[in-house]
Structure formats: C-alpha cells, structure tokens
Amino acid sequence: MSDSAITYTLYIQADPARVWQALTEPAYTRRYWGLTFETDWAVGSQMEWVERGARTRDPEQVVLDCVPDRRLSYTWHTFTPEWAASAGVAEELRAELAGQPRTKVTYEIEPVGDTLTRLTILHEGFEPGSTLIGMCGRAWPMLASSLKTLLETGAPLPEPPAGPAPEPMG
Incomplete structure (x- = not known):
C-alpha cells in the first residue's frame, strides 16, 4: 500500500473464467462481498451498486475497461446518504468520504x-x-480472501464480528 494506492495480489486455485465470474456475476458477488453490480460491463456503462437494500448510482460510477477473463476496471462507488444509512455509517463520516476524489479499481487476471x-x-x-484509503486498506484483504475461499471451497469466509467502526467496501 502506498499513500494513494492499494495493491493486493493473490493466487486462486481456479481458472481465469471462474475468477471473472466471481468478479462480475451477482450470484458470486452477493456471497463473498454482500453486494451486486447492475451493469452490462461495457466500457462507459454506468454501474449500480446494490448493497443491504440500498442502490448506489451516479453518472460517474462507470466501467472503465473490460476484457473478459483478463482485466476489469471501474470507478469506485458514490457515498450516498442511502448507502450510509444501510451500512450504518454516520453522516459526518459519509460526508468526509464523499468529499474525497473518486477512486478506481482494476483487476488483472493472469x-x-x-x-x-x-x-x-x-x-x-x-x-x-485519507480516511478512505485506511478503510479500504483494511477491508481489501478480507474481501479478497473471502473471494479466494469461495472459489476454492464453495463457501466464503464468515462475516467478521462487528467492530467499533464500519469498514465499507461497496
């Protein structure tokens, strides 16, 4: 992790097509991430994040790159009041997150x-x-480990016990 980026590499006992499915198909993302993406995965298409009953959409929340089984990139989500309410995030923290620059996630599948x-x-x-890089830096290892565990065993990691501060990831 640098001061402005997080890089995380893992090895998964699954072929690239299964990893791609786990990153893009709601049946998988719901199990290890607790959310789904509503999009057609075409470059430039908007992405709607659906998590805990909240729908997060924004014209700048889009697919940036999509090469099935190889590469996926999109802008990180918008921190709406609806998302914050569903995630149990206080308005002060939500406003701080919303005031930070939009980030980008890229997956390289090899x-x-x-x-x-x-x-x-x-x-x-x-x-x-920023607070956001700290939150995401703590959450990505658990999220990636749950994805790996799901693909290798058929079940994601159990939800961690609730802590003193929420660590939103979606």
Whole structure:
C-alpha cells in the first residue's frame, strides 16, 4: 500500500473464467462481498451498486475497461446518504468520504498454469493519508480472501464480528 494506492495480489486455485465470474456475476458477488453490480460491463456503462437494500448510482460510477477473463476496471462507488444509512455509517463520516476524489479499481487476471490464477487488485487515486484509503486498506484483504475461499471451497469466509467502526467496501 502506498499513500494513494492499494495493491493486493493473490493466487486462486481456479481458472481465469471462474475468477471473472466471481468478479462480475451477482450470484458470486452477493456471497463473498454482500453486494451486486447492475451493469452490462461495457466500457462507459454506468454501474449500480446494490448493497443491504440500498442502490448506489451516479453518472460517474462507470466501467472503465473490460476484457473478459483478463482485466476489469471501474470507478469506485458514490457515498450516498442511502448507502450510509444501510451500512450504518454516520453522516459526518459519509460526508468526509464523499468529499474525497473518486477512486478506481482494476483487476488483472493472469493464468498461472492450467488451474491457478494470479489476481492483482489495484485500487488507486486516493487522497494521500485519507480516511478512505485506511478503510479500504483494511477491508481489501478480507474481501479478497473471502473471494479466494469461495472459489476454492464453495463457501466464503464468515462475516467478521462487528467492530467499533464500519469498514465499507461497496
């Protein structure tokens, strides 16, 4: 992790097509991330994030790059009052997050042999030292581990116990 980007690489015992499905299909994202994306995955298409009953949409929340089984990139979501209410995030924190620059997530999917995939997650564009990079830096390892566990065992990691401060990821 740098002061303005998070990079996380993991190896998953699954082929690139299954990793792609886990990143894009609601049946998977709901299980390990607790949300779904409503989009057609075409470059320039808007993405609607659906999480805990809240729908987060914004004209700048879009797909930036999409090469099935290889690369996916999109802008990070918008911190709406509806999202904050559903996630249990206080208005003061939501307003702080909303005032930060929009970030971008990129997934690089690379085959390593026949049944192993290297997944590199790059989340960039943070304001250096911001609250958002701290929150995402704590959440990405758990999210990526849950994705890996789901693909390798058929079940995601259990939800961690509630802590003193929410760590929104979607």
